[in-house]
Amino acid sequence: MPRSLNGTLGPQAEMVExxxxxxxxxxEVPVETWDERLTTVAAERAMLEGNVRRAKRRQRIDxxxxxxxxxxxxxxRRREQAAGSM
Numbered sequence: 218m219p220r221s222l223n224g225t226l227g228p229q230a231e232m233v234e235x236x237x238x239x240x241x242x243x244x245e246v247p248v249e250t251w252d253e254r255l256t257t258v259a260a261e262r263a264m265l266e267g268n269v270r271r272a273k274r275r276q277r278i279d280x281x282x283x284x285x286x287x288x289x290x291x292x293x294r295r296r297e298q299a300a301g302s303m
Contacts, residue, residue, distance in 0.1 A: 218250035251290045256282040 219229045226234070233250065241248050260281035264274045 218252055220252055220254055222254060249290075251286060253282075253286055256286045256289075259285050 218233055219227070221227050237248055237250060257278060260278055261274065263285070264277065264281060269277070
């Protein structure tokens with residue numbers, strides 16, 4: 218979910234909400250949204266730390282940001298499940 222830095226929903230987030238509503242009506246599996254703020258910045262930093270050249274960073278930024286987004290979600294789910302089992 219593309220939120221603004223202050224947490225509000227902008228035009229892009231409203232489009233995502235519409236898409237999610239349609240998706241939920243079309244499939245039977247649960248659909249969750251996840252805050253994507255600063256994932257591109259984190260991806261850029263990670264690639265800079267890994268000494269990835271500028272041209273390669275441009276090619277891979279979206280894929281790395283998506284991987285970071287997925288990992289934060291999976292980490293959250295793991296913590297939630299661990300807290301629920303106590």
